[in-house]
Amino acid sequence: MDMKKPFLNKACLILPMLAVSATAFAQDAGAGGGAQTFFYDKFFGTFMLALAAVVILAAIGTLYRLLNAMIKVKQIEIYQEKGLEAYLEEAKKPGESLWSRLYKRWTNVVPIEKEQDVLFDHEYDGIRELDNSLPPWWVAMFYITIAFAAVYMSYYHFFGMGAGSKEQYEQEMDQAEKAVAEFRSLQADQINEDNVTALTDEADLSVGQAIFQVNCVACHGANGEGGVGPNMTDQYWINGGGIKNVFKTITYGVPEKGMISWKTQLRSSEIQKVASYILTLQGTNPPNPKEPQGELYQGETDQPAPDSTAVDSGGGVGMN
Amino acid sequence: MANLEQFSYDNTIVKKFAIASVVFGLVGMLVGLWAALELIFPTLNLSIPYTTFGRIRPLHTNAVIFAFVGNGIFMGVYYSLQRLLKTRMASDLLSNFHFWGWQLIILAAAITLPLGITSSHEYAELEWPIDIAIALVWVAFGLNMFLTIFKRRENHLYVAIWFYIATWVTVTVLHIFNNLELPVSLFKSYPVFAGVQDALVQWWYGHNAVAFFLTTPYLGLMYYFLPKAANRPVYSYRLSIIHFWALIFIYIWAGPHHLLYTSLPDWAQSLGTVFSIMLIAPSWGGMLNGLLTLRGAWDRVRQDPVLKFLVVAVTAYGMSTFEGPMLSIKSVNAISHFTDWTIGHVHIGALGWNGFMTFGILYWLIPRIYKTELFSQKMANTHFWIGTLGILFYAIPLYWAGWTQSLMWKQFTPDGFLQYGNFLETVTQLIPMYAMRALGGTLYLTGACIMVYNLLKTAGQGTFVANEAVEAPAREVYVKHKGDHWHKWIERRPIQMLIAALVLILIGGIIEIFPMMLIDDNVPKIATVKPYTPLELEGRDIYIREGCVGCHSQMIRPFRSETERYGEYSKSGEYIYDRPFLWGSKRTGPDLHREGGKxxxxxxxxxMYDPRSMSPGSLMPPYPWLIENDLNTALVPGKIRALRTLGTPYEEGYDTIAIEDLQKQAMKIAESLRKDGIDDEGLENKEIIAVIAYLQRLGTDIKPKAQAGK
Known part of the structure; x- marks a missing residue:
């Protein structure tokens, strides 16, 4: 009787675990769609069918064992009525805890005392081998992973139900866009290049200075004297001076000049602060200034900023 | 009993490989520690090119994998094979050719890698002449092994030998296919495959280097040394059979799990995922057969340091072979990939499984070939505890670092900004963890030093038995018994076993790789993608030389957190002229695929002159030599010709005018630098110009923006 047990366990194990794995991979970011080919459809179709057949056969086999076991139980009952005491005794055989019985069934190991019965007679340099059977829990785990693979490939590829990398990305972006739009709609008025004003409050300017120190000094110098990027302490501006133009340049960048766009890294309120700070640098005459670039900018006007393709340093007007 | 034949086992070759394994183990660990410290103190390269992180990282991985573990494998194989087959190795000459050849290859690697001579394929960095040498030496090893098997005195091959055979044949296949390259000069070649295809082949190799160099031979060693040391029968012969064949068949498919969410087509990624999941049981079969063999011997595990090392090794194997499949699930991989989680994972394998197994074997084997007892059990126990502590101190901080960095990368503010828009913030955050890791490495290395002392003392108190005399009956013609297990059939037939293993491992490789090569749909073409200019090509080869790929990926995955940070996600069609591909596997610095024009x-x-002047707090070492060195253009025409041969559409005869083009582009970049006040003498001839050209080109083919400096 003992040796039939593993199959029963297998059935008990496989079914709930299958359910678990099905929900597990639903969260798993899968693949699918995209570049599938005829070859793959066909090959995997066959492969999966074969796999499915194996799984179904295993299931039928398990059910068969289950049925057999139930019949046996019934038989014992019948023998009991007829008073066959030998069977009665065998059926009782109590004493073991549930845990130890489960453990035995799931590991199906031959106890060390009986090891001699399953010891092969060959030896290699003194190494002997036992003929223990495969641990049933291990076998069950193997089947489950195979079933997982079959379900996974079917879900994402053969039936194309799961989202591929690309679709997942699009979904993620859509969701984020909606969430951000909703959040922003609840916020106070947004600052943009049309309504931005220069801040003068000391606290705002010191925040602006801090942002400048972290993000800008690498190219524009510690004191705005310029370096890789232009000098910001003189009155010459490549993309226009004044709060609106500076705000705009920081927000969108000037890629062809190497100025990156900061709108994904700084909030508009932060850009307003750093732009306001930059404007306070005007006329500070720091050491080692870079030569003026761009055009002389006089006061804030309503006119649009000069074209970004304007004169660069080569044609700039020398000042000193 | 039939008449006994007298013969001897060759212990000298075992001793040689043991010494090599220990020596290179120390070297490899020391280089690893150095590299780890460079991540905390970026100037630790002492301002010379040869010791920058990018160059010594491959030195560390190669030293540990091929020198420490490699020599460890050969030590264990030469010891166990002779005894399991009851015969001496077939040819002492081949044994020694194998030994000296392998050490010369290691020497060549130790010279060429710091020089920046590299193919940049991870764990296959060595250039083509060394690749050929490896193939020759590997074949000599195989030949020697099979000749020995043929003259065996046992009828059947023990399970350890199945693993040795599968190892040999698979490594042969992997090594050859991943190193198909067209030489340009003695030290430079271009791979036959480009872009996505190159990536797929490389990670088919890379993953199976883990499988068939770090796993299967060590399982073989486990099957010999663990039952010997425990003096217990192997738990289950049937489990050996099932897990052996399942393991080699399934393992080979799992490579694409290194490329999840990359430009590799989804179907190939999914195969990587599902086969990794199916790999759990076959991997654990080995662990079970190891641990359950110890039934009834656990009381001795408490006292015997050898068993302690083996138990921790097998447990570490079990942990990392469960963790690996979990990391192959795409949603987990989206967190782990490109972070230190991966580094922590591989070191559970390397320090725990390979390292501790090697130490256990050394403690068992050295006293035996020196006919003595281990000098100090106490010292071995100390080694065990320091080593175990070292592993924990190594791995836990790196797991922590990986999770921290990944979460920081992905964190958005409610108004839609990256919380940590500056990549550097996510790196400087990790420095305390990196320091803990270096401490873990130091502990582990200290343990290894204690072992060296203990083993030297052991050798000193014993007498080395170069040729161990034994006697055994000759092999009798096998008569089939009734009730023989069906698997016995193939255990008598090494050649059939070799072929069966070969066929099994080819299936997965062929099904994954061939369609990528043959079906155009898998890599959709993009019309705007053009070959690199000669200057960009030179810049790219410098990028490869400096090992930039060790810290910078070139693969933007389709996640909001990546496209916000770096730009449009990467498309497979963008890489078709990339020989080799440079996607990378770890981001210590930011991704560079859309660096152009930024x-x-x-x-x-x-x-490049001083990273911290532009990015305060950066961990990148300075590269002043790029600014001092003149660009060597001697190879340009040859490179253009080689790439043309491989299919890059340069026009015919372009090689003759390539240098002219190169100079023109260099002048332009030099001019743009001069405008910004950089006016070194001969600026346009420097290597930095080529590097800038390459970096400014990156990812711009599908980006409509104008490029800086053009």
Whole structure:
């Protein structure tokens, strides 16, 4: 009787675990769609069918064992009525805890005392081998992973139900866009290049200075004297001076000049602060200034900023 | 009993490989520690090119994998094979050719890698002449093994030998296919495959280097040394059979799990995922057969340091072979990939499984070939505890670092900004963890030093038995018994076993790789993607030389957190001229696939000269030699010809005017630098110009924006 047990366990194990794995991979970011080919459809179709057949056969086999076991139980009952005491005794055989019985069934190991019965007679340099059977829990785990693979490939590829990398990305972006739009709609008025004003409050300017120190000094110098990027302490501006133009340049960048766009890294309120700070640098005459670039900018006007393709340093007007 | 034949086992070759394994183990660990410290103190390369992180990282991985573990494998195989087959190795000459050849290859690697001579394929960095040498030496090893098997005195091959055979044949296949390359000069070649295809082949190799160099031979060793040391029968012969064949068949498919969410087609990624999941049981079969063999011997595990090392090794194997499949699930991989989680994972394998197994074997085997007892059990126990502590101190901080960095990368503010828009913030955050890791490595290395002392003392108190005399009956013609297990059939037939293993491992490789090569749909073409200019090509080869790929990926995955940070996600069609591909596997610095046009030329110039001047707090070492060195253009025409042969559409005869083009482009970049006040003498001839050209080109083919400096 003992040796039939593993199959029963297998059935008990496989079914709930299958359910678990099905929900597990639903969260798993899968693949699918995209570049599938005829070859793959066909090959995997066959492969999966074969796999499915194996799984179904295993299931039928398990059910068969289950049925057999139930019949046996019934038989014992019948023998009991007829008073066959030998069977009665065998059926009782109590004493073991549930845990130890489960453990035995799931590991199906031959106890060390009986090891001699399953010891092969060959030896290699003194190494002997036992003929223990495969641990049933291990076998069950193997089947489950195979079933997982079959379900996974079917879900994402053969039936194309799961989202591929690309679709997942699009979904993620859509969701984020909606969430951000909703959040922003609840916020106070947004600052943009049309309504931005220069801040003068000391606290705002010191925040602006801090942002400048972290993000800008690498190219524009510690004191705005310029370096890789232009000098910001003189009155010459490549993309226009004044709060609106500076705000705009920081927000969108000037890629062809190497100025990156900061709108994904700084909030508009932060850009307003750093732009306001930059404007306070005007006329500070720091050491080692870079030569003026761009055009002389006089006061804030309503006119649009000069074209970004304007004169660069080569044609700039020398000042000193 | 039939008449006994007298013969002897060759212990000298075992001793040689043991010494090599220990020596290179120390070297490999020391280089690893150095590399780890460079991540905390970026100037630790002492301002010379040869010791920068990018160059010594491959030195560390190669030293540990091929020198420490490699020599460890050969030590264990030469010891166990002779005894399991009851015969001496077939040819002492081949044994020694194998030994000296392998050490010369290691020497060549130790010289060429710091020099920047590299193919940049991870764990296959060595250039083509060394690849050929490896193939020759590997074949000599195989030949020697099979000749020995043929003259065996046992009828059947023990399970350890199945693993040795599968190892040999698979490594042969992997090594050859991943190193198909067209030489340009003695030290430079281009791979036959480009872009996505190159990536797929490389990670088919890379993953199976783990499988068939770090796993299967060590399982073989486990099957010999563990039952010997425990003096217990192997738990289950049937489990050996099932897990052996299942393991080699399934393992080979799992490579694409290194490329999840990359430009590799989804179907190939999914195969990587599902086969990794199916790999759990076959991997654990080995662990079970190891641990359950110890039934009834656990009381001795408490006292015997050898068993302690083996138990921790097998447990570490079990942990990492469960963790690996979990990391192959795409949603987990989206967190782990490109972070230190991966580094922590591989070190559970390397320090725990390979390292501790090697130490256990050394403690068992050295006293035996020196006919003595281990000098100090106490010292071995100390080694065990320091080593175990070292593993924990190594791995836990790196798991922590990986999770921290990944979460920081992905964190958005409610108004839609990256919380940590500056990549550097996510790196400087990790420095305390990196320091803990270096401490873990130091502990582990200290343990290894204690072992060396203990083993030297052991050798000193014993007498080495170069040729161990034994006697055994000759092999009798096998008569089939009734009730023989069906698997016995193939255990008598090494050649059939070799072929069966070969066929099994080819299936997965062929099904994954061939369609990528043959079906155009898998790599959709993009019309705007053009070959690199000669200057960009030179810049790219410098990028490869400096090992930039060790810290910078070139693969933007389709996640909001990546496209916000770096730009449009990467498309497979963008890489078709990339020989080799440079996607990378770890981001210690930011991704560079859309680097082109992001900063001005002069930013790059200053950044290379002193990274911290442009990015305060950066961990990148300075590269002043790029600014001092003149660009060597001697190979340009040859490179263009080689790439043309491989299919890059340069026009015919372009090789003759390539240098002219190169100079023109260099002048332009030099001009743009001069405008920003950088006016070194001969600026246009420097290597930095080529590097800038390459960086400014990156990812711009499908980006409509104008490029800086053009």
């Amino acid at each position: 900063y001005p030329d002069s930013w790059h110039y200053n950044h």
